[in-house]
């Protein structure tokens with residue numbers, strides 16, 4: 466029996482075969498579901514004392530809660546790697562992990578296509594205010610209160626955060642005849658820009674017809690879009706958010722929609738999921754999805770395999786394929 470163990474939190478669904486193949490090098494332990502209290506109790510009684518790597522599934526946060534300083538304090542001393550299934554990892558305290566010499570990986574790239582597809586779906590839906598006719602039809606009112614929408618053709622799509630998903634949004638939006646501009650922490654190479662115009666944050670706000678949020682949530686990006694920023698935008702701007710809800714002050718978004726500043730919005734993510742601001746739920750000009758950006762068979766499988774590949778490389782070679790950028794810089 467292998468002397469080192471890995472702990473799978475929350476389950477592996479699509480890559481069971483790949484998981485089981487790791488049993489030749491690792492003892493596999495599982496915490497498929499439960500509460501934070503139960504998980505912490507298991508840590509404290511020493512059940513995981515041989516665990517060197519954790520597979521943290523996409524849904525596991527609902528069982529264990531965030532991997533914050535409290536959790537880091539009880540995780541086994543043997544733990545060296547946390548392989549997280551998700552491109553966003555704002556529920557893991559990376560600084561606390563680094564202090565304990567725990568390396569963390571996430572699943573960028575694998576999420577790009579599915580999330581950008583949802584971004585485009587929301588953008589077109591918001592431009593056409595598609596929820597109104599969709600709801601009217603099902604309520605037996607045929608077109609109901611449907612009004613004319615707007616074409617993407619010729620409009621300027623502003624992308625805040627031109628990473629993997631932002632670039633896939635850009636590639637798709639070009640096919641709709643949109644002009645692309647972006648703001649990022651640093652300007653991209655000409656190859657990665659692929660013709661998109663690099664602008665300042667304020668210029669992005671002032672001149673975009675559609676603003677898409679595609680950056681990570683962290684202490685410095687929380688509420689990066691609030692009342693002041695809405696005030697700087699074009700009248701009738703369309704907002705798309707597939708990144709994280711707390712990037713925007715949701716109450717300020719509701720106010721901007723109500724005042725007509727924001728014509729419509731398409732959202733996959735919310736400040737306090739699964740709660741959604743009533744001013745959004747009750748507004749037919751907002752297209753809403755319940756955080757399903759990566760919810761396809763193909764993408765879920767690819768993400769699970771990437772997490773397992775990280776875990777395998779970590780145990781065999783002491784390296785991660787997709788370590789989070791904050792730790793790579795250190």
Ligand SMILES: NC(=O)c1ccc[n+]([C@@H]2O[C@H](COP(=O)([O-])OP(=O)(O)OC[C@H]3O[C@@H](n4cnc5c(N)ncnc54)[C@H](O)[C@@H]3O)[C@@H](O)[C@H]2O)c1
Nearest residue numbers: 552553576626627628629630649650680681707708758759
């Ligand atoms: N809706 C979903 O299901 C879903 C799925 C995957 C990812 N996401 C979210 O999307 C986010 C983006 O994912 P990604 O894979 O494209 O990440 P990424 O790291 O490839 O790209 C993020 C980009 O944002 C830029 N950035 C960071 N801070 C910035 C700032 N203050 N101003 C401007 N740019 C800034 C970075 O330089 C980077 O280019 C993730 O962090 C995650 O939270 C959501």
